[in-house]
Amino acid sequence: AQSVTQPDIHITVSEGASLELRCNYSYGATPYLFWYVQSPGQGLQLLLKYFSGDTLVQGIKGFEAEFKRSQSSFNLRKPSVHWSDAAEYFCAVGADNNNDMRFGAGTRLTVKP
C-alpha cells in the first residue's frame, strides 16, 4: 500500500520568506499526489495535485509543488509566505483506481510577523 512521510512536524517562517514543505511517498506505480491545507477547526482544502505530465504543478494561493520520481518526493513551495498561510499542511498519495488516499502526518506552519 502507498504511504507518505512528512519529515517536518512544525516549521516557522517569517512573513515574506520562502517556504518549502517536504513530502516523500512510497508507492509501486505512478502515484497520484496531493497537497491539502487545513486551518484550525476546518476541513481539508485541496491546494494542488499531480497525476501525470509536467512535474511542476501550480496550485491555489500561490503554491506550487514539484514531483521528483528519482527522489520519491513531492515538495510544496511558495516564494513568499503570507500570515494567512499559517495552517496544517498534509501531503497525500493516492492510487489511480479511486481507492483510498494515505496522508502524511502533516506539517504545521507558523508564520512570524
Add this chain to the structure above:
Amino acid sequence: EPEVTQTPSHQVTQMGQEVILRCVPISNHLYFYWYRQILGQKVEFLVSFYNNEISEKSEIFDDRFSVERPDGSNFTLKIRSTKLEDSAMYFCASTYNQPQHFGDGTRLSIL
C-alpha cells in the same frame, strides 16, 4: 462550486451508544470515503465505497463500523458500541475521478 456536506458539525454521545454520521457527497460523484483525524494527529483512512459496496477498509474499520448509502444522496457512517477512543473528527470525501473533495467534518466526542 458543489460541496460535500456533513451533519452534524459536532456530535456528543455516551460511551456504548450508537452514533450515525451523515454526509451528502457531490451529486455526480461515484466514490465515497470516510476518514478519521484524532485531535492533533494525521488524517487516517477508514473506508472507501463504490457501487454500493465497500471497496477497501483499514484496520481501524472494525465490526463496530458500517457504512451505508440508503438513498441516492446520503452516505452514512455508523459506529456501534462507541468507545472513548472513537472521539475524533470524521471527514467524508467523494470523487468522480480524483481528487477527493472533503466535507468540513463532524467532531465526535464520546463521553
